[in-house]
Amino acid sequence: MNKQKNLIWTVFLKNQTKHIEGETEVHHRPKRGWVWNQFFVLEEHMGPDPQYVGKLHSNSDKGDGSVKYILTGEGAGTIFIIDDTTGDIHSTKSLDREQKTHYVLHAQAIDRRTNKPLEPESEFIIKVQDINDNAPKFTDGPYIVTVPEMSEMGTSVLQVTATDADDPTYGNSARVVYSILQGQPYFSVDPKTGVIRTALHNMDREAREHYSVVIQAKDMAGQVGGLSGSTTVNITLTDVNDNPPRFPQKHYQLYVPESAEVGSAVGKIKANDADTGSNADMKYTIINGDGAGVFSISTDKETREGILSLKKPLNYEKKKSYTLNIEGANTHLDFRFSHLGPFKDVTMLKVIVGDVDEPPLFTMPSYVMEVYENAKIGTPVGAVTAHDPDAANSLVRYFIDHNTEEDRYFTIDASTGTIKTAKIFDREETPWYNITVAASEIDNPELVSHVPVGVRILDVNDNPPELARDYDVVVCENSKPGQVIQTITATDKDNSANGARFHFSLDEGLSLNPNFTLRNNEDNTASILTRRRRYSRTTQDIYYLPVLISDGGVDGRVRTCHAEAFLSSAGLSTGALIAILLCIVILLAIVVLFITLRRGKKEPLIISEEDVRENVVTYDDEGGGEEDTEAFDITALRNPSAAEELKYRRDVRPEVKPLSRHHPSSSLDSIDVQEFLNQRLAEADLDPSVPPYDSLQTYAYEGHRSEAGSISSLDSATTQSDQDYNYLGDWGPEFKKLAELYGEIEPERTT
Missing domain, CATH: 2.60.40.60 (Cadherins)
Structure with a gap:
């Protein structure tokens, strides 16, 4: 037990003077003071009697019991009690320093008789003294930690820390040291810092991956009698790429039927890698072999298998086996471990092609044929050809799949594959036909192949513009x-x-x-x-x-x-057409009357040489220089053959295509005026387009080799017509008007 120090309380009184009822009372001022030492009490006291803490004493205490000691503050009266006569303080309960380290109390001495304080109240502390009653604890355990495999010896893994609830300032109760109870010789721990390190060089994950390490923390600096606590550290070695891939076998064999479809997977192969994660990722490659152009290989990232696929069709009759050299190599390399390589492996794969009964094979993937649209039914269009690719070389039968209406326009010879027309075509309606031809083996009709055939209909010039x-x-x-x-x-x-x-x-x-x-x-x-x-x-x-x-x-x-x-021309109104027709009827009546009278007289066309002037038509035209040819129709002065070509009748409306009445010019040149008129009269009588009554026929013909010369008006300077129509008698003026109307003469001008 530690030696306790007593508190000595000394009180000094000072004289004082007090007047009471005329009496003078002298009082002295006391001199007071505490002599303090800190009180201590041991925690966890388990004795039968209260634990003695200390003693309070005042200088004014003469030992006669007149002084009374009073204790107040934390725990006074419950935890701590005091003898009010002697001033002894005891602890009645077991205390825990980790719950409360000290208590603050107040002491006072009073006169038992007067209950007056002999000293002012004073404060003191009772401190709970620590004992080693708490073991070290790992508050964060258990621990889970990783460290790369193949790490150097002494690589730091983790630092653990234990805490002790005892007083670190008093003794060694809270002084902790660390030690390893489990995990040697793979790991070690620093006794002071708690840092865990690897204790071996190049630890191999593939040999052992998980470790359970137990760390102990002990107080009292590890001495005998100290308290201890422990925790578990689970250590896992993480993988590094320190293992190359390896094929389990150096030779493999694979069977693939020749009917396998291009692009399909035909087999798998796998190289083993002891590493995990990305360190085990690999890529497969066909590095050589006669099947490198027929097969391809890819990598399944989930299973890390090599998937062998078909690039080209197989044909058992042409090649029965292939050899492939396949390499498997890691895709992620760690150069720290390159000395453990190479990180790849090679194996040989032999592919056996299996024989399968195949359907007929067409010589072309599709056919394009042509036929003219005017081709007769049964005309050959073209032919398709297919053969049995198997060694049996069975005969092939052809037929058309009649799935659409277009297929019914053609037939096919079942033996030769010749396609013929079955209907008449019209390119302008359907310029192209698409049909499907099928071929099957006679020995095995269920094996059928199909090929598309396009038939282009060629154009024939059968449509006029x-x-x-x-x-x-x-x-x-x-x-x-x-x-x-x-x-x-x-x-x-x-x-x-x-x-x-x-x-x-x-x-x-x-x-x-x-x-x-x-x-x-x-x-x-x-x-x-x-x-x-x-x-x-x-x-x-x-x-x-x-x-x-x-x-x-x-x-x-x-x-x-x-x-x-x-x-x-522009359209005419009904009234205008009626007026025109009425005028035409009147004019025709006048013309008929005129012709009747003239035939009654039977006068010759030319009476005498003196009357030749009567047949000369004059034009009232002064000439206009270069524009002179526009003053009249110059065709009236051309030779007889030209005039005949351009002269059409103007008294009838053409409702059908006009018939040509052209005759060679040689025949016109060989006749005279009389013959010319007789010929024209005969033509007029036989012309079916002429109305069934007489009509006026005008001709611009002057004959040949006439001594009178040309009757052209180009040399005429006359401004008025000199034609005399008096020989017509009373019909002269009417005939003159009719000639003006038909343009034979120019109307007279009034000046």
Whole structure:
């Protein structure tokens, strides 16, 4: 037991003077003071009697029991008690320093008789003295830790720490040292710091992966009688790539049937690697062998197996086996362990090709054939060929899969594979047919192969060109010669080889059209041009122009299209048409009457040489220099043959194509005026287009070798017609008006 120090309390009184009822009382000021030493009490006291703590004593205490000691503060009266006469303090309970290290109390001495304090209250401390009653503890255990395999000896693994609840400032109760109870000789621990280290060089995970190490912590500096605690440290060696892959065998054999599909997996192979994780990852490669171009190999990342696949079809009849050299190599290398390599291995794989009864094999993966659209039923289109690839070489039978309507347009010879037409084709309706031909072995009909066959229908020039649309062409009355009034185009249902190039022309079998002409533009278009000027709608408002269109056919027959280009002037009202028809009827009646009277007189065309002037037509035209030719129709002064070609009747409306009445010029040149008139009269009588009554026929013909010369008005300076119509008698003025109306003479001008 430690020696206790007593507290001595000394009180000094100072004299004081007090006046009481006239008496003078003298009091002295006391001198007081505490003599302190710290009180200590041992923790965990288990004795039968209270533990003595210490003693309080005042200098004013004479030992007569007049002084009373009072104790207050933490634990006073419960844990700590005091003898109020002697001042002895005792502890009545067992104390735990780890729960409370000290207590603060207050002491006071009073006069027992007067209950007056002899000294002021004073504070003191009772400290709980530590004993080694707590063992060291590992608060974070058990521990789980890893360390790479093949680490150097002395590699730090983990630092453990134990705590002791005892007082570290008093004695060795809290002084801890570490030791290893389990885990030697693989690991060690530093006694002071608790650092665990590897104790062997190049520990191999593949030999042993897990270790359980027990560490002890003991207080009292490890002396006998000290308390101790322990913890477990679970240590796992992590993997490094220190093992190369190895094939279990140096030779393998694999059976693959020749019917295996290209791209399918046909086998697996695996090299073992003692490492784990990424250190065991590997890649398989075919490094050589005669099957390197037929097979390929890939790596399954999950199972780390090599998957052998087929790149090309197998054929047992051509090659019955292949040899492959396969390498398996790690993909992640640790250069610290490169001296343990090489980290790869090689094995040989022999592939045996199995014989399988295969379906017929076509010589081509697909066929394309051609046939003309005008081909007759039964015309050969082409042929497909298939053979049995097996050694038996069985006969092959062909047939068409009639799954669609297109398949019914063809038939096939079951023995030869010749495809023929079964219907008539129309390229413009269906230019292409797709059918499927099947082939099967006669010995094994269940083995069937299919091949697609495309049949292109070739074009035949069987469609004539047509106008691109219906043209409604309008020509103005004041049009000039050579003016383009419409451009026409054509279409052809045939393809470009048989109809893309069009040629436009006028029908050569018809006489020269004096009103319009056609120009081929050499670009699949044609232009319609005027041939004269001053069209008169009152004279004729509709013209028909037959156009011949031909395409560039390649079948030896030029396809043509007779198209009538319809030309019309602007439309007339019903009233205007009725007025025009009424005028025409009146004029025709006048003409008929005139002809009847003239035939009654039977006067010759030329009475005498003196009356030749009566047949000369004069023109009231002054001439206009270069524009002189535009003052009248110059065609009236041409030779008889030219005039005949361009002169059409103007008293009837053409409703059908005009017939050519052209005759060779030689016949005209050999006749005189009388014969000419007789010929024209006969033609007029036989012309079916002439109305069934007499009509006026006018001719611009002057005959040949006449001594009178030309009747052209180019040299005439007359401004008024000199023609005398008095010989007609009373009909002279009417005939003159009729001649003016038909343009034979120019109306008189009034000045």
